[in-house]
Amino acid sequence: MFTRKINDSLSVALVQPSVAKDYFAIVSKERDELSKFLPWPSKAHDEAFFENYIRQVLHDYADGKAMICAIVFDNKIVGSIGLNAINHDLKKANLGYWVSKHYRGKGIATLCTKEFIKICFDEIGLTKIEIKAAVNNVASRAVPERLGFSLEGIISQSENVNGQLYDHAIYGLIK
Ligand SMILES: CC(C)(COP(=O)(O)OP(=O)(O)OC[C@H]1O[C@@H](n2cnc3c(N)ncnc32)[C@H](O)[C@@H]1OP(=O)(O)O)[C@@H](O)C(=O)NCCC(=O)NCCS
Secondary structure (H helix, E strand, O other): OOOOOOOOEEEEEEEOOHHHHHHHHHHHHHHHOOOOOOOOOOOOOOOHHHHHHHHHHHHHHHHOOEEEEEEEOOEEEEEEEEEEEOOOOOEEEEEEEEEEEEHOOOOOHHHHHHHHHHHHHHHHHEEEEEEEEEOOOOHHHHHHHHOOOOEEEEEEEEEEEEEEEEEEEEEEEOO
């Protein structure tokens, strides 16, 4: 399992089965908050949910299809960031993230995204990264906007999050 140090207090580490209990501890306390923009916290009612998720994404990592990492800040797991749907034909992937509410506004998502840009472009051989966020998810949109992604368009009715239909802003960064 690899770890990438970003600075003295921040790193990203490929998920491993032991992370399930940390993810569950955060999500069980912050379920309502995280459910505003994410569809899965409302279904994550035990550690087994995350054990299954981690098993699946590690299979996908082995197949070159995904790379999901725990975000570690001051030696604590505080969130998750990762590539879904890595497409080697199109040389692109989608990047997603969430951070515990207690650790937001410190630049954690931005710094981790910056590290993922390096990994994608310099190590995995991708030439495009996409980030999609609900149009009203200001905090999430601020991350690609700060890092020089272009707004490529708005997809209407792109996701149903707990009964709420969201339009998505799609951001792209080309190498
Ligand atoms: C999106 C998310 C990962 C951002 O994490 P973070 O570590 O706080 O992000 P950063 O600190 O790197 O950047 C957040 C930026 O957005 C700004 N921001 C945060 N909340 C904001 C709000 N409600 N309105 C306006 N700006 C806001 C911050 O000021 C910061 O910008 P600044 O540094 O220029 O001031 C976090 O808010 C989160 O987990 N949200 C819930 C899950 C989610 O929505 N995931 C994304 C799904 S697409």
